[in-house]
Amino acid sequence: MEQYSITLLVLLLPLAAFLFLGLFGNRFKPLTAGLIATIEMAATTVIAYFTAFKYFTSDRLADGTFATCIPFDHVWLPFGKTLTFNMGILLDPISVMMLIVITTVSLMVHVYSLGYMKGEKGFQRYFAFLSLFTMSMLGLVVATNIFQMYLFWELVGVSSYLLIGFYYTKPSAIAASKKAFIVTRFADLGFLIGILIYGYYVGSYSFEYSVHIKAIAAAGTVIPLALGLMIIGGAGKSAMFPFHLWLPDAMEGPTPVSALIHAATMVVAGVYLIARLFPLFIGYAPDVLHIAGYVGAFTALFAAVIACVQTDIKRVLAFSTISQIGFMIVALGVSTSTDPHHGGLGYMASMFHLFTHAMFKALLFLGAGAVIHAVHSNEMKDMGGLRKYMRVTHFTFLIACLAIAGIPPFSGFFSKDEILVATFMFSPVMGYLMTFIAGLTAFYMFRLYYNIFWAKPCELKAGHDGHVHTPHEAPAVMTVPLVILAALTCVVGYIVPFGKFISSDGSAYHIHIDLKVAVTSIVVAVIGIGIARVMYRGASRKIADGLERNFGLLYRAAVKRFYIDEIYQFITHKIIFALISKPVAWFDRHVVDAFFDGLAWIAHVAAAKIKGLQSGNVQSYAVVFLWGIIAIMAALLFITFGVFWLL
């Protein structure tokens, strides 16, 4: 255990960087502050890799699993004799995998931000928040118990809020940050209630289920309820339907933030949560898990359809993220046992997809950031033909698109293939549905790709100074992270024997490709790409426009994201605000407040009546004083000698 004590630094370094930059950041030059954060992040990454290396090369236990290590577990807040709130570090295959994902993407984003955010106001603040986020996210994944997870869960929510609202002078960014915070916070209410129910009945928050197996079994009937409530929190963070609506708006934040928080790490927290609770789900609440799977499948389809028609490139990526997280949830949801060979494949597939998705989606966002950096617009119509001007971005973006579309040998193919195999095992209908969504994914990603890099030639616009300036490739500090991530995307699919390290019961599982499923998915992906190529590669958009006209209703509904935002708006404003909040506010103002106002009024009137005594005239006080003495004397005499003496 002591050998992992260095892992504590993974949390402490970003925290130190956050405090340091938050307090003293403005005393440094922006670049210095950025470099401090980046160097700190590099150190954190090295430690995380070191930990992972040591963990995965350590000896396996007798049953072929990796030992779960808890180098720290400090009782922070005892609630009762047995129920305690601990803070600690738990290392098991998935948390170690998450350490790698988070630190890798975070480091890339730090480096990239040095270029992307150059000259922005609040550069130091930006890096301080990035450090805060990294610390919170790492704390979330290494949590030893569900309460610690919840604490860091809220911390990532806060840092996400701070970073979405980074451009705090922009009203849309402020609205988006509030929306993100409120929606996720609302979902987290379910999470908290679930945690409390779980803690009340089981008597422990710990993730070491085997220790509390009896208590959990005794609490059997409420476990599904508690887990269901916890999943609501997970759905909020992972933008599952119907809580998905904050994520597209969160794209108001700086693009590297979208890459780090809203694509690679924070939004998969819900998936991670379900994976963490996986043994409980399988043991006590398989139905809840399957329901989550159906919701995930619906979300994946829903978001993929919307992604096909959005014109803001970051929104397309946001909906793509929602759809891909749907895939991960589906993979978990179709699991029926902890045996990876019989029904437990989804767990491994989900974690695998989380891993590969983090890499290629971060790459897509960073690539989109480079494009936005070059053309100063998020809209597809301002782009086109950029392949000639931005060779590196074009090439890396293409790799990421191929990966997400599921073309071998890029990483996305392998993980998506495992998910499809798992869904086909569960039910063929689900399998075909997910294959279809995979095809949609290929279509909308290549629609995006062709619209940015091909289509019409780039219009050269005259700048403010009258010069016609051509889009230019981003500086090296931005392209190097792109290249690194692209290299990872190319190789992690088959170089890393993922199943050997992570599987539903912890033992080594050899990933093998189901040829039938693989060929189907490749064919579907190629068809999707082909359609996108026909529709969007050329300068004319004849087919696309024709489809838009013929499917006008569906098209408009999809562009409007199926009016979910409007429905929320209606429910909150017209129903909750008008029918509940307003009467309650009226009651508060006219009944509760009025009662206390009445008390104050009585005191006021009574004071006005008796304040005549407070004349300020010493002599009138003395008269009262004398009468008081006389009264006391009379009383004493009365007590001493009885009433008859006075008479």
Place this chain on the structure above:
Amino acid sequence: MVPMQYYLLVSTFMMFVGVFGFFTRRNLLTILISVELVLNAVDINFAVFNRYLYPEHLEGMFFSVFSIGLSAVEAAVAIAIIIVVYRNLENIRVTGLNKLKD
């Protein structure tokens, strides 16, 4: 020997004259004089009770001497206050002394 009651009557009279003056006078100096009257009435009582009830003791006498000393000190303090009041208000009417109320 004069009966004790006569002394007590005189002292009671002085006492109530003092109390009455304290309540009705508006001049700080007269109020001070009224207070002195009350104090002196008490002194007389001390002396009389000592003389008539416990002739072999001297505590009452000493207490009245002590009280006279104290009242001298009190008068000094009171007059100092009155002088300050006069400097501030240009008169020593007690009705003017309600500034703390505001």
